[in-house]
Amino acid sequence: MGFFNKFFSKEKKETLDNGLDKTRQGMFSKLKHAIAGKSKIDDDVLDELEEVFVTSDVGVETTLKIIDRIQQRVARDHYVGTSELNDLLCDEITKLLADNNNADMEDFTVPADKKPYVIMVVGVNGVGKTTTIGKLAYQFKKAGNRVVLGAADTFRAAADEQLEIWGQRVGVPVIHHDHYEDEEKKDPNKHPDPAAVAYKAVAKAKEENADVVIVDTAGRLHNNVNLMNQLTKMKNVMKKVLPEAPHEILLVIDGSTGQNAFEQAKQFVAATEVNALAVTKLDGTAKGGVVIGISDQFQIPVKYIGLGEGIEDLQIFRKNEFVKSLFGKKD
Numbered sequence: 001m002g003f004f005n006k007f008f009s010k011e012k013k014e015t016l017d018n019g020l021d022k023t024r025q026g027m028f029s030k031l032k033h034a035i036a037g038k039s040k041i042d043d044d045v046l047d048e049l050e051e052v053f054v055t056s057d058v059g060v061e062t063t064l065k066i067i068d069r070i071q072q073r074v075a076r077d078h079y080v081g082t083s084e085l086n087d088l089l090c091d092e093i094t095k096l097l098a099d100n101n102n103a104d105m106e107d108f109t110v111p112a113d114k115k116p117y118v119i120m121v122v123g124v125n126g127v128g129k130t131t132t133i134g135k136l137a138y139q140f141k142k143a144g145n146r147v148v149l150g151a152a153d154t155f156r157a158a159a160d161e162q163l164e165i166w167g168q169r170v171g172v173p174v175i176h177h178d179h180y181e182d183e184e185k186k187d188p189n190k191h192p193d194p195a196a197v198a199y200k201a202v203a204k205a206k207e208e209n210a211d212v213v214i215v216d217t218a219g220r221l222h223n224n225v226n227l228m229n230q231l232t233k234m235k236n237v238m239k240k241v242l243p244e245a246p247h248e249i250l251l252v253i254d255g256s257t258g259q260n261a262f263e264q265a266k267q268f269v270a271a272t273e274v275n276a277l278a279v280t281k282l283d284g285t286a287k288g289g290v291v292i293g294i295s296d297q298f299q300i301p302v303k304y305i306g307l308g309e310g311i312e313d314l315q316i317f318r319k320n321e322f323v324k325s326l327f328g329k330k331d
């Protein structure tokens with residue numbers, strides 16, 4: 001599908017229920033199988049349950065926590081029938097996620113006392129970084145904010161162009177490196193300094209009294225040290241314009257890669273001070289359980305979830321709604 005068609009062919013945004021369809025169906029069929037012929041939650045059912053969650057990409061540690069909680073409930077309430085399992089799981093997983101103390105965001109607003117609010121977006125190539133930036137810009141603008149984008153992924157020429165298209169689509173300015181519009185200076189072997197773009201973007205946002213500036217970064221460098229050095233340089237340069245910048249380092253991870261998403265998150269969290277997460281591509285995958293594990297394992301809030309390619313297909317992650325949707329519960 002062409003780049004533009006992705007936006008325009010979508011008539012309405014994905015609902016959470018639609019987006020999580022595959023994950024829900026996958027988990028349900030496994031759960032059904034796990035309790036087939038059983039009326040009571042016993043050790044065998046718990047063993048099966050463990051397998052269901054591990055194979056649904058929830059991750060081993062988080063799975064063990066869930067099983068432990070169910071075990072305690074069963075011990076406390078003596079006889080718990082398998083018919084109650086769904087409610088029990090929904091209840092305990094919601095509580096587990098609430099335990100990490102990360103309050104859900106209310107809406108797409110940025111703190112009024114941090115102006116411009118600087119978001120640096122990190123993640124490996126192809127996870128949906130640029131798309132997430134475009135969707136975020138759309139939501140922030142819709143909420144009445146003035147938005148500036150910074151195309152600081154100077155390692156891939158296409159990244160610039162893609163962000164420019166998003167900027168035009170949303171109607172927000174995109175700050176590029178100096179070579180961007182100067183054909184003569186374009187040299188595929190020379191990468192303009194991403195830190196210079198980050199600086200320009202924050203300076204422009206400050207000058208224009210913008211509310212939020214979202215800065216893209218390169219997805220992959222030759223090694224972790226390089227990546228870390230570059231991200232550090234970008235942060236330091238932004239601080240020259242605004243000492244408290246960046247306020248947010250948003251790591252974008254691809255939920256459809258399941259356990260790989262965990263590994264990516266681990267590496268980035270070790271390399272830089274990630275303080276917010278976005279998990280993309282939850283539509284069309286049965287691996288959505290990974291959000292439960294990620295939310296539990298990293299003491300970093302999952303702020304956003306990507307549920308499709310359209311401009312409106314980014315939602316605020318609300319633990320309660322997410323778990324309810326996953327277990328097919330209606331209010």
Ligand SMILES: Nc1nc2c(ncn2[C@@H]2O[C@H](COP(=O)(O)OP(=O)(O)OP(=O)(O)O)[C@@H](O)[C@H]2O)c(=O)[nH]1
Pocket residue numbers: 006123124125126127128129130131132159162219280281282283284305306307308309313
């Ligand atoms: N189904 C689905 N596709 C998505 C989602 N988010 C992004 N994509 C698609 O994933 C592909 C990669 O997205 P990009 O935004 O280009 O990824 P990136 O991380 O910026 O990657 P580079 O531009 O290669 O650095 C695109 O085809 C997007 O349309 C999502 O939530 N759901």
